[in-house]
Amino acid sequence: MAAPILEYVGIRKGFGAQRAALDGFSLTIVEGETVALVGPSGCGKTTALKLANRLLDADAGAVRIFGQPAGEHDPVSLRRRIGYVIQEGGLLPHWTVRENVETVPRLLGWPEGRRRARAAELLTIVGLAPEEFAERRPASLSGGQRQRVGVARALAAGPSLVLMDEPFGALDPIARRSMQKEFLRWNARWEAAVLLVTHDLREAFLLADRVAVLEGGRVRQVGSREELMRSPADDFVREFVSEFAS
């Protein structure tokens, strides 16, 4: 059994007077595996993700990251160890593609030569020829290209944990399909654990080793596609996966 890299135990997180976004949320991600968080919009998926890099802190319960309680990590250095792929790419608009990919290595103080080589390597992996794309700005890229840059940026410093928030959400179905295929190819090359948030069950089953179905702020069931389809834990999960079967 691989070591846990990210653990949530009995998390509660609310925002003001609204019903808590997460309530009794527990989930464990081990080294090297890809876990998808799926569920209806507003079920707390993105909140869970942001607890992992301390963009948010839990009201109650424990988050352990790299075997250490979240509160003991310095948020800034923790974030530099975790890859983060944001919806729509989240690229810095005033920087070139290369500068965007080099962001975390630059913050970590890598020398320029090493940064450049790393950026070129990653751009090649995500299918953007460096000689053509490195000096372009995000505004001149298509949605799919921006998302690729976002993935390259997240991987630049070689993180052992990558958080992806609807990484392919803004794409048309055809671009989405091809990015999903490529994700599987990249994912075989890097050895990071991935926590992937998506509202698309098909995407979750395609990309993840295990899928966690989230509803009402808690995980209803975690399992492989077969487990979820064959023995759903409750009516919500049965209903949720049945839409996929049909």
Next chain:
Amino acid sequence: MSQLGAFFWQRRADILALTGQHVLLVAVAAAIAVAIGVPLGVALARRPALARPVLGFANAVQAIPSLALFGFLIPVPLIGGIGARTAIVALVVYSLLPILRNTYAGIRGVDPAVVEAATGLGMTPNERLRLVELPLAFPVVLAGIRVAVVVGVGLATIAAAIGAGGLGVLIYRGVATVDHRLILAGAVPAAALALAFDFGLSAVEKRLGPRR
């Protein structure tokens, strides 16, 4: 017209010296206003609750008639008195608002998703400010500086009333002696200065602004 040209030529030494004083007044005041206004604008963007009262106060100060403000400052110790120092203080007061307001608006106007991305990648608040927020707010901040400088060039003509020199000297002298040529000898270079500063700063903006 050629007569006026001849008059300007005849007074060229005077006009040049006073233009130099004028530029110095405006440039020193603008530099001080930037040094105060940009950090203060950044601080307000971090604490929006303070923004309303501070910007309101700066607005109110701006509403004081300029000649009156120059007059009020004369008896104030340390910053007052007759001469360039008082004029620079008054010009700073007037230049501050557009710079402060634009810095605040520029920083607040940076896309929150971009700010969160920068944070999520592991930037400290200072790195985020230096690498992301200030560069993205730069065109807005510079627009504020342009307004401050162009307004400052006009206001600085009034500084002559408290003995601060500048092109206002020629205008006052012309008004006192009902000599249109003297008024124009101050007003034309002042207008040209305002346009030149505006043009120069817009060139800076085009050169340094983020290409998007």
